[in-house]
Amino acid sequence: xxxxxxxxxxxxxxxxxxxxxxxxxxxxxxxxxxxxxxxxxxxxxxxxxxxxxxxxxxxxxxxxxxxxxxxxxxxxxxxxxxxxxxxxxxxxxxxxxxxxxxxxxxxxxxxxxxxxxxxxxxxxxxxxxxxxxxxxxxxxxxxxxxxxxxxxxxxxxxxxxxxxxxxxxxxxxxxxxxxxxxxxxxxxxxxxxxxxxxxxxxxxxxxxxxxxxxxxxxxxxxxxxxxxxxxxxxxxxxxxxxxxxxxxxxxxxxxxxxxxxxxxxxxxxxxxxxxxxxxxxxxxxxxxxxxxxxxxxxxxxxxxxxxxxxxxxxxxxxxxxxxxxxxxxxxxxxxxxxxxxxxxxxxxxxxxxxxxxxxxxxxxxxxxxxxxxxxxxxxxxxxxxxxxxxxxxxxxxxxxxxxxxxxxxxxxxxxxxxxxxxxxxxxxxxxxxxxxxxxxxxxxxxxxxxxxxxxxxxxxxxxxxxxxxxxxxxxxxxxxxxxxxxxxxxxxxxxxxxxxxxxxxxxxxxxxxxxxxxxxxxxxxxxxxxxxxxxxxxxxxxxxxxxxxxxxxxxxxxxxxxxxxxxxxxxxxxxxxxxxxxxxxxxxxxxxxxxxxxxxxxxxxxxxxxxxxxxxxxxxxxxxxxxxxxxxxxxxxxxxxxxxxxxxxxxxxxxxxxxxxxxxxxxxxxxxxxxxx
Numbered sequence: 001x002x003x004x005x006x007x008x009x010x011x012x013x014x015x016x017x018x019x020x021x022x023x024x025x026x027x028x029x030x031x032x033x034x035x036x037x038x039x040x041x042x043x044x045x046x047x048x049x050x051x052x053x054x055x056x057x058x059x060x061x062x063x064x065x066x067x068x069x070x071x072x073x074x075x076x077x078x079x080x081x082x083x084x085x086x087x088x089x090x091x092x093x094x095x096x097x098x099x100x101x102x103x104x105x106x107x108x109x110x111x112x113x114x115x116x117x118x119x120x121x122x123x124x125x126x127x128x129x130x131x132x133x134x135x136x137x138x139x140x141x142x143x144x145x146x147x148x149x150x151x152x153x154x155x156x157x158x159x160x161x162x163x164x165x166x167x168x169x170x171x172x173x174x175x176x177x178x179x180x181x182x183x184x185x186x187x188x189x190x191x192x193x194x195x196x197x198x199x200x201x202x203x204x205x206x207x208x209x210x211x212x213x214x215x216x217x218x219x220x221x222x223x224x225x226x227x228x229x230x231x232x233x234x235x236x237x238x239x240x241x242x243x244x245x246x247x248x249x250x251x252x253x254x255x256x257x258x259x260x261x262x263x264x265x266x267x268x269x270x271x272x273x274x275x276x277x278x279x280x281x282x283x284x285x286x287x288x289x290x291x292x293x294x295x296x297x298x299x300x301x302x303x304x305x306x307x308x309x310x311x312x313x314x315x316x317x318x319x320x321x322x323x324x325x326x327x328x329x330x331x332x333x334x335x336x337x338x339x340x341x342x343x344x345x346x347x348x349x350x351x352x353x354x355x356x357x358x359x360x361x362x363x364x365x366x367x368x369x370x371x372x373x374x375x376x377x378x379x380x381x382x383x384x385x386x387x388x389x390x391x392x393x394x395x396x397x398x399x400x401x402x403x404x405x406x407x408x409x410x411x412x413x414x415x416x417x418x419x420x421x422x423x424x425x426x427x428x429x430x431x432x433x434x435x436x437x438x439x440x441x442x443x444x445x446x447x448x449x450x451x452x453x454x455x456x457x458x459x460x461x462x463x464x465x466x467x468x469x470x471x472x473x474x475x476x477x478x479x480x481x482x483x484x485x486x487x488x489x490x491x492x493x494x495x496x497x498x499x500x501x502x503x504x505x506x507x508x509x510x511x512x513x514x515x516x517x518x519x520x521x522x523x524x525x526x527x528x529x530x531x532x533x534x535x536x537x538x539x540x541x542x543x544x545x546x547x548x549x550x551x552x553x554x555x556x557x558x559x560x561x562x563x564x565x566x567x568x569x570x571x572x573x574x575x576x577x578x579x580x581x582x583x584x585x586x587x588x589x590x591x592x593x594x595x596x597x598x599x600x601x602x603x604x605x606x607x608x609x610x611x612x613x614x615x616x617x618x619x620x621x622x623x624x625x626x627x628x629x630x631x632x633x634x635x636x637x638x639x640x641x642x643x644x645x646x647x648x649x650x651x652x653x654x655x656x657x658x659x660x661x662x663x664x665x666x667x668x669x670x671x672x673x674x675x676x677x
Contacts (some may be wrong), residue, residue: 014389192217
């Protein structure tokens with residue numbers, strides 16, 4: 001069966017290229033110029049209607065389709081397909097006036113006001129009724145429109161309203177808890193409510209974890225995050241079901257947010273979409289933002305089960321929501337876009353097409369900037385469109401990874417609740433540091449959930465599994481027993497899926513496969529350092545590890561220099577079954593992580609895409625007809641990558657000595673022989 005994104009690419013005649021189009025912000029005479037310039041830039045797909053609810057339903061009993069009718073006809077007439085969005089991410093003012101109790105409430109009890117987007121409680125029945133009505137009307141009108149190639153459900157689920165603490169949410173939370181725990185005795189046990197006299201005798205006594213006098217119950221908080229993600233997922237499924245019933249045959253997606261937000265579980269949302277779409281925006285203050293970009297692209301591919309995915313939003317230049325919104329440098333947008341393509345995206349989309357003249361996002365860059373067509377951004381946008389049109393043969397190919405990196409939203413939620421050993425333990429920091437080591441070695445990885453099928457991977461890395469359930473722990477243990485190679489970061493296996501410490505202490509169910517126990521966590525004071533015997537220094541965290549069959553590969557230095565874990569194991573290895581499992585009892589330096597990953601890859605028989613060249617990212621996409629090697633140079637200097645054979649694309653020159661990648665440039669090579677499938 002043809003994958004929906006492959007079918008979309010076939011309809012478009014190549015890689016999807018475009019962005020959010022908001023014609024309601026502009027007078028009608030601008031629309032003709034828009035479609036003309038879209039064609040000039042190579043745009044073949046635009047997202048329409050994301051924030052149009054107040055336009056298409058100006059009053060509760062009135063629909064006005066004039067704008068959408070005209071715009072969809074206009075786009076179709078110019079050969080531009082439409083990703084038509086349900087407008088439910090921004091209820092109109094009339095809804096709030098009629099249902100003020102549907103506005104979200106903070107943990108402090110403050111009811112938020114209308115005036116932005118996602119100003120609704122995800123559990124409120126009035127919102128569900130209104131959202132279902134507008135989706136039904138939209139799908140009924142445009143199910144047969146020839147422009148509509150894709151349905152876009154909502155927008156960035158939970159970005160601004162994931163956690164609502166109102167009484168309606170409280171009631172829905174209680175119903176969710178009954179389904180999860182069945183009995184109050186089971187709930188009281190899971191949450192440890194005998195601590196601080198919190199034991200519940202009636203379901204109606206339970207509220208969301210609102211602001212209180214001291215620390216909130218962590219089991220309650222963790223379940224509330226699960227409930228909140230599930231409430232939004234329920235709304236996604238409701239809209240999706242309506243679209244599939246009323247407009248069968250048109251694939252459905254929504255724009256997930258990867259690591260940009262921890263509020264919703266992307267691994268749960270992805271299977272509820274016909275194809276996976278994501279948004280990604282660089283953090284301007286991060287000099288290695290391109291590494292985070294690669295991480296999120298690999299996460300998108302992991303959520304897509306290895307299949308191609310769609311980059312729904314990124315920026316041509318600056319965004320508007322960071323403390324300092326730095327413009328992208330010349331060529332950076334091209335590198336960003338082609339990196340997403342290299343890592344499995346079969347569509348490159350932006351927010352948005354024409355830069356807004358008013359509103360909160362008027363300083364967010366766009367494909368057509370305020371400066372118009374006589375601008376660097378426009379020239380780069382048009383040039384990228386032309387380049388993508390020449391890379392059609394890449395669509396449908398896949399990125400093959402021998403390594404999996406485990407990423408888990410519940411573990412992220414639990415690690416960063418209140419009253420942990422150290423507030424300096426940040427989940428994304430750990431994930432990004434381990435990923436950076438893989439990236440620097442040109443080792444491609446899929447970013448997947450701990451419960452994923454791991455049988456196809458030679459090696460698995462888990463930067464942090466503070467929370468791990470029995471089933472996921474058994475999955476990892478069986479993986480190593482069968483011959484896999486595993487590396488696990490510190491403070492893992494500490495609690496079960498309800499944030500309860502397991503009898504016997506850490507690393508809980510991972511102790512057997514790792515061959516150790518953790519006697520005590522030893523967080524370091526701010527500014528304190530501990531040295532390892534590999535010559536590196538570590539900060540923030542150490543553990544006193546007791547070997548139970550493992551061997552120490554790296555130790556904390558002896559004496560005062562080694563800190564509170566002086567002389568003890570810092571990096572271990574345990575041969576288990578036909579495989580091996582390593583553990584890192586600290587937050588290691590980049591060099592220590594580099595050495596660990598390099599040794600792990602060697603044991604597992606994992607080879608880099610090409611031998612590493614400093615600052616040059618290498619990714620390969622493969623298919624039945626061959627393979628495509630992408631080389632992205634993140635340095636200002638030319639870089640030679642040896643040993644590459646094939647036909648250069650995008651002006652790439654291939655010689656007997658390899659490929660010379662210009663500073664800040666990208667090389668693409670159709671390789672001579674298919675790479676290993």
